[in-house]
Amino acid sequence: MRFGHFDDSHKEYVITTPKTPYPWINYLGNENFFGLVSHQGGGYCFYRDARLRRLTRYRYNNVPTDSGGRYFYINEGGDTWTPTFMPMKKELDFFECRHGLGYTKVTGRRNGLRAEVLYFVPLGETAEVHQVTLKNEGTAAKKLKLFSFIEFCLWNAHDDATNFQRNFSTGEVEVEGSTIYHKTEYRERRDHFAFYHVNATVAGFDTDRESFIGLYNGFGDPDVPCAGESKNTVASGWSPVASHGLDVTLAPGEEKTFVFLLGYVENPRAEKWEKPGVINKQRAKALIAKFSSTEQVNAALGKLREHWNGLLSNYAIESGDEKLNRMVNIWNPYQCMVTFNMSRSASYFESGIGRGMGFRDSNQDLLGFVHLVPERARERIIDIASTQFADGSAYHQYQPLTKRGNNDVGSGFNDDPLWLILGVSAYIKETGDYGILDEQVPFDNDPNNQASLLEHLKRSFDHVSHNLGPHGLPLIGRADWNDCLNLNCFSETPDEPFQTTGNRTGRTAESVFIAGMFVHIGPEYAKIAEYKGQADEAKRALSEVAKMEKTVLEHGWDGEWFLRAYDFFGKKIGSKDCPEGDSQILIEPQGYCVMAGIGVATGEAKKALDSVKERLDTRYGIVLNNPPYRDYHVELGEISSYPPGYKENAGIFCHNNPWVMIAETVIGRGERAFEYYKKIAPAYIEDISEIHRTEPYVYSQMIAGKDAVHHGEAKNSWLTGTAAWNFVAISQHLLGVRPEWDGLCVKPCIGSEVPEFTITRKCRGATYRIHVKSLGGTGKVKLKVDGKAIEGDLVPYAKAGSTVNIECEAS
Ligand code: GLC
Numbered sequence: 001m002r003f004g005h006f007d008d009s010h011k012e013y014v015i016t017t018p019k020t021p022y023p024w025i026n027y028l029g030n031e032n033f034f035g036l037v038s039h040q041g042g043g044y045c046f047y048r049d050a051r052l053r054r055l056t057r058y059r060y061n062n063v064p065t066d067s068g069g070r071y072f073y074i075n076e077g078g079d080t081w082t083p084t085f086m087p088m089k090k091e092l093d094f095f096e097c098r099h100g101l102g103y104t105k106v107t108g109r110r111n112g113l114r115a116e117v118l119y120f121v122p123l124g125e126t127a128e129v130h131q132v133t134l135k136n137e138g139t140a141a142k143k144l145k146l147f148s149f150i151e152f153c154l155w156n157a158h159d160d161a162t163n164f165q166r167n168f169s170t171g172e173v174e175v176e177g178s179t180i181y182h183k184t185e186y187r188e189r190r191d192h193f194a195f196y197h198v199n200a201t202v203a204g205f206d207t208d209r210e211s212f213i214g215l216y217n218g219f220g221d222p223d224v225p226c227a228g229e230s231k232n233t234v235a236s237g238w239s240p241v242a243s244h245g246l247d248v249t250l251a252p253g254e255e256k257t258f259v260f261l262l263g264y265v266e267n268p269r270a271e272k273w274e275k276p277g278v279i280n281k282q283r284a285k286a287l288i289a290k291f292s293s294t295e296q297v298n299a300a301l302g303k304l305r306e307h308w309n310g311l312l313s314n315y316a317i318e319s320g321d322e323k324l325n326r327m328v329n330i331w332n333p334y335q336c337m338v339t340f341n342m343s344r345s346a347s348y349f350e351s352g353i354g355r356g357m358g359f360r361d362s363n364q365d366l367l368g369f370v371h372l373v374p375e376r377a378r379e380r381i382i383d384i385a386s387t388q389f390a391d392g393s394a395y396h397q398y399q400p401l402t403k404r405g406n407n408d409v410g411s412g413f414n415d416d417p418l419w420l421i422l423g424v425s426a427y428i429k430e431t432g433d434y435g436i437l438d439e440q441v442p443f444d445n446d447p448n449n450q451a452s453l454l455e456h457l458k459r460s461f462d463h464v465s466h467n468l469g470p471h472g473l474p475l476i477g478r479a480d481w482n483d484c485l486n487l488n489c490f491s492e493t494p495d496e497p498f499q500t501t502g503n504r505t506g507r508t509a510e511s512v513f514i515a516g517m518f519v520h521i522g523p524e525y526a527k528i529a530e531y532k533g534q535a536d537e538a539k540r541a542l543s544e545v546a547k548m549e550k551t552v553l554e555h556g557w558d559g560e561w562f563l564r565a566y567d568f569f570g571k572k573i574g575s576k577d578c579p580e581g582d583s584q585i586l587i588e589p590q591g592y593c594v595m596a597g598i599g600v601a602t603g604e605a606k607k608a609l610d611s612v613k614e615r616l617d618t619r620y621g622i623v624l625n626n627p628p629y630r631d632y633h634v635e636l637g638e639i640s641s642y643p644p645g646y647k648e649n650a651g652i653f654c655h656n657n658p659w660v661m662i663a664e665t666v667i668g669r670g671e672r673a674f675e676y677y678k679k680i681a682p683a684y685i686e687d688i689s690e691i692h693r694t695e696p697y698v699y700s701q702m703i704a705g706k707d708a709v710h711h712g713e714a715k716n717s718w719l720t721g722t723a724a725w726n727f728v729a730i731s732q733h734l735l736g737v738r739p740e741w742d743g744l745c746v747k748p749c750i751g752s753e754v755p756e757f758t759i760t761r762k763c764r765g766a767t768y769r770i771h772v773k774s775l776g777g778t779g780k781v782k783l784k785v786d787g788k789a790i791e792g793d794l795v796p797y798a799k800a801g802s803t804v805n806i807e808c809e810a811s
Pocket residue numbers: 344358360361480481482483484648701720721
């Protein structure tokens with residue numbers, strides 16, 4: 001069942017009922033100021049850091065589920081309603097929400113009044129526009145009241161949700177004309193404030209929540225809108241809010257538009273005050289002046305659209321499969337941008353206070369993002385590398401505002417260092433910017449201890465080879481990619497975090513997955529060293545890699561598939577010998593080792609992938625492990641804490657499905673790769689939205705596996721490495737166009753289900769138009785470049801500004 005449809009020409013998803021199976025959200029904002037907005041107007045916004053600089057309040061996991069947002073109430077002759085349906089839930093005779101790239105437009109109609117709310121963050125600004133358009137579609141004149149409403153968060157979202165004894169006394173606002181200023185803590189150490197403005201004369205305003213809503217009411221029946229009269233309250237302590245009250249008259253057919261602006265301003269400390277106790281509002285007023293008319297707003301929206309059209313033109317496909325087109329051209333890269341911006345911090349499943357930017361996560365997010373804005377990828381790489389320790393290990397997370405490593409989580413995730421190499425190599429392949437390797441980058445953000453980025457990569461590489469276990473496989477540490485395989489944790493005590501508790505400190509538990517990563521990513525490091533003229537270092541690296549490959553085949557192979565790990569006691573994890581009730585096969589090393597090429601020549605790769613098909617594949621995607629762990633295992637940690645079928649315990653963890661897709665292309669089985677692709681790609685499962693439940697335009701982290709009660713039900717939409725890896729899988733491996741060190745590789749491996757397609761790829765300033773006839777899915781190609789046949793699958797990079805025409809016959 002569907003709850004809307006794609007509108008590809010506008011690059012929008014159109015939701016046609018407010019009653020979706022879960023709030024379906026979108027993201028606003030580009031670089032510094034961000035918002036989340038649901039199809040019902042729910043959500044919140046923040047400046048850079050969802051934990052430390054939150055502007056508006058949102059109530060996670062509340063009743064009803066989507067509580068708090070930017071709401072507009074309309075009172076027409078005593079009938080009060082909200083065009084976003086929520087929070088008043090009055091019946092609408094028309095509802096539509098259009099989620100577009102960086103903007104959302106919700107329209108509701110009732111009693112012949114059409115109300116449209118457009119939300120977006122203009123490029124380069126630290127503000128959200130809420131443009132409300134009211135149209136009288138009836139035959140009689142209308143007189144109504146319009147009330148805006150937002151609730152301020154007292155900046156630090158964690159403190160805001162916990163420290164009431166203080167916070168109920170600190171709230172402060174100023175009201176001047178049609179602008180409400182939120183200045184809690186501005187009197188002391190904060191040099192920033194927020195404001196909410198409307199470009200019209202107000203009939204009244206409110207800034208005190210209790211007065212506006214009523215102590216015993218909710219967002220669905222607030223006092224002021226229902227009574228139709230603002231109370232002109234000035235908050236002092238408790239909960240500051242901002243509401244404008246507007247009187248509106250509309251002749252039949254008449255339309256009026258109001259521009260609301262929710263902004264964030266920082267003042268230099270010396271210029272904080274206009275006079276004692278009064279904020280210096282200069283910067284706010286300058287910002288307001290930029291968005292005080294509909295023309296200005298429309299121009300800004302136009303610019304945002306152009307911006308996205310430009311970004312998306314770097315990789316575009318035309319094929320006969322409209323679902324494929326919309327995933328590759330619009331929604332997958334869009335989600336990649338959002339995961340790049342947010343990492344795993346703020347979504348409807350991540351509270352914005354739990355996690356900052358992940359070392360592992362952000363490096364992987366780069367992979368799907370680097371072709372959009374390489375300069376920002378560069379900056380991000382430097383930020384991430386600056387949190388690395390001198391021994392090559394890394395802080396697992398850092399806060400975006402301070403860019404400092406997060407001590408609560410610390411380090412010890414032994415896959416982390418390798419992801420940095422992968423991120424850097426993706427960046428260099430995209431741009432040819434080898435100069436980044438010479439950048440001086442601190443360790444642990446200490447300016448007195450720095451080295452070149454190249455040296456950072458060396459330490460990443462060595463961190464693995466210096467930390468091997470009894471079988472010569474890499475030690476897993478606290479966990480590898482699978483945060484829930486905690487082999488040194490041994491926790492018997494509730495509330496101990498699985499990721500950071502290490503009750504045993506032995507150097508025995510080993511990861512076959514990290515070994516696979518090392519074999520996959522190690523050669524990238526060797527290539528980089530070679531480019532820097534370090535032939536010996538490259539040779540050394542390759543010999544370490546070759547050794548590891550041998551070790552994997554010797555100690556990491558179980559007969560029909562790759563082992564997952566050895567536990568603290570040296571016992572196998574993910575083996576046919578594991579007892580009943582334990583998992584016998586886990587997905588990660590199957591995909592990753594084959595991606596690395598391990599066992600391709602000798603047959604293990606094919607066997608492993610056939611085992612995946614047989615034991616892990618389901619109608620909704622590939623599960624992480626099988627059978628699921630039935631009981632809690634103290635020696636395995638969190639993986640065995642989840643009920644069977646959810647999350648890392650046999651859920652369909654979408655992030656690793658593309659590794660299997662890519663692996664299938666490595667052994668020349670493009671048709672199977674595409675079959676896997678379609679199982680989890682959101683556009684292909686739009687028709688089962690009632691089962692899937694999360695947004696049909698973005699990937700979710702997890703879909704409940706075959707052992708779960710709700711098989712097929714997704715959770716954790718938006719912020720997941722699934723976005724980047726699926727983009728890598730489809731664009732670089734199935735459609736087969738990827739930047740390599742010395743040229744653009746063109747090697748489609750998707751099969752005859754997509755018999756013909758054209759890809760336009762911009763890379764290093766040149767444009768490649770690639771026309772593909774896809775006859776089979778074996779990954780063998782014949783290429784003609786500008787009419788001339790070439791050997792192999794590598795098209796040399798062309799001069800910036802030029803266009804290269806490529807004909808490709810893929811068999
Ligand atoms: C979450 C984490 C990611 C981890 C994955 C598997 O998505 O963000 O870092 O790799 O879970 O545990």
